[in-house]
Amino acid sequence: MDFILEPWPWYVGGPxxxxxxxxxxxxxxxxxxxxNLESICAMGGAGKLHEFFAFDWKKNSWNLMFIVGTVxxxxxxxxxxxxxxxxxxxxxxxxxxxxIGFQNAGAQYLPEELFGLEALLSIxxxxxxxxAGILVGFGARYAGxxxxxxxxxxxxxxxxxxxxxxxxxxxxxxxxxxxxxxxxF
Amino acid sequence: xxxxxxxxxxxxxxxxxxKAEVISWYRIYEMFKFQSFHMYGIIGSAVILGVxxxxxxxxxxxxxxxxxxxxxxxxxxxxxxxxxxGTIFGLGWGLIGACPGPMFILLGRGVLxxxxxxxxxxxxxxxYHAIKHKLPH
Numbered sequence: 001m002d003f004i005l006e007p008w009p010w011y012v013g014g015p016x017x018x019x020x021x022x023x024x025x026x027x028x029x030x031x032x033x034x035x036n037l038e039s040i041c042a043m044g045g046a047g048k049l050h051e052f053f054a055f056d057w058k059k060n061s062w063n064l065m066f067i068v069g070t071v072x073x074x075x076x077x078x079x080x081x082x083x084x085x086x087x088x089x090x091x092x093x094x095x096x097x098x099x100i101g102f103q104n105a106g107a108q109y110l111p112e113e114l115f116g117l118e119a120l121l122s123i124x125x126x127x128x129x130x131x132a133g134i135l136v137g138f139g140a141r142y143a144g145x146x147x148x149x150x151x152x153x154x155x156x157x158x159x160x161x162x163x164x165x166x167x168x169x170x171x172x173x174x175x176x177x178x179x180x181x182x183x184x185f
Numbered sequence: 186x187x188x189x190x191x192x193x194x195x196x197x198x199x200x201x202x203x204k205a206e207v208i209s210w211y212r213i214y215e216m217f218k219f220q221s222f223h224m225y226g227i228i229g230s231a232v233i234l235g236v237x238x239x240x241x242x243x244x245x246x247x248x249x250x251x252x253x254x255x256x257x258x259x260x261x262x263x264x265x266x267x268x269x270x271g272t273i274f275g276l277g278w279g280l281i282g283a284c285p286g287p288m289f290i291l292l293g294r295g296v297l298x299x300x301x302x303x304x305x306x307x308x309x310x311x312x313y314h315a316i317k318h319k320l321p322h
Contacts, residue, residue, distance in 0.1 A: 008206075010225075010230060011226060013202070013207065014231040017198075018230075020198045026250055026255075029191070030258065033285040037306050037309075065191040068192060069197075072196050073197060075294065076196065076293075087212065090215060090221050093220045106211055115298045128281075132277045133288075134277070136305075136306050138309035139275070140285060140306075141310050144266060144267070146286075147278075150260070152232060155236075156236050156238065157259070158236065164268050166271065167268065168272040168273075172273060173279035176280050180279075180280070
């Protein structure tokens with residue numbers, strides 16, 4: 001029982017992700033989360049704005065149900081399975097974050113500086129949240145997939161486009177982490 | 186209701202990513218700083234097992250629940266879309282530490298701010314389709 005409540009190591013998390021992917025294929029579907037963003041737009045009536053979104057989103061309802069499940073799973077894990085919300089970070093990471101203005105890194109599951117109410121209600125904080133979302137949504141659909149579709153499924157299928165996309169994920173992530181984040185905070 | 190199985194898989198996926206700390210902004214920052222093996226271990230082990238799994242699919246050793254061969258749809262080709270789209274995605278991932286799956290899981294944790302990120306994600310998708318004919322693919 002203790003194991004359930006502790007953070008799970010990578011060699012548990014990684015294989016379990018593959019297991020979920022297996023079941024999705026076993027049930028005749030695929031593993032790709034970001035296409036749900038398109039389905040939600042279609043569901044919200046974006047077909048009136050652009051013909052792309054005029055598709056029948058109901059054919060993707062299985063995937064929408066999957067993300068409804070992830071919301072419930074996040075709630076269950078948070079409420080009942082994670083008594084200690086701290087993240088055991090590399091001490092170097094904690095000190096690097098302190099240098100760019102993030103206090104007590106790892107003491108909570110998420111940094112207040114980005115996700116806290118104060119950040120949410122500030123102009124800078126709100127703009128960061130919206131822009132980050134736009135970058136993720138735009139980039140994922142431009143690239144044709146996100147971490148699930150490209151990094152896990154595409155690489156598992158030995159696809160060159162996915163390898164290029166994952167290289168792109170890292171180019172963007174490294175630029176943000178090393179060059180832009182220190183300027184923002 | 187046939188879709189109940191996907192809700193259950195989603196619940197498990199949400200729990201797995203929460204417990205493995207994949208949805209923590211700190212873990213993504215640490216990954217891009219190369220200061221922890223954690224995220225590389227997760228993605229790496231998932232992919233290595235995925236390669237083995239897919240080889241069983243392709244050989245027809247593992248079939249789907251209807252007994253049919255499992256076909257994996259290939260990704261769209263195009264160097265520019267992959268590298269430019271990927272880089273834009275990476276900028277957002279590095280900034281907010283959440284890709285689309287974790288965004289929804291974080292919503293379940295009651296993280297109010299993430300609803301703004303999801304809203305931005307929908308805007309980004311709309312924006313992409315509005316201007317995609319002008320972009321290199």
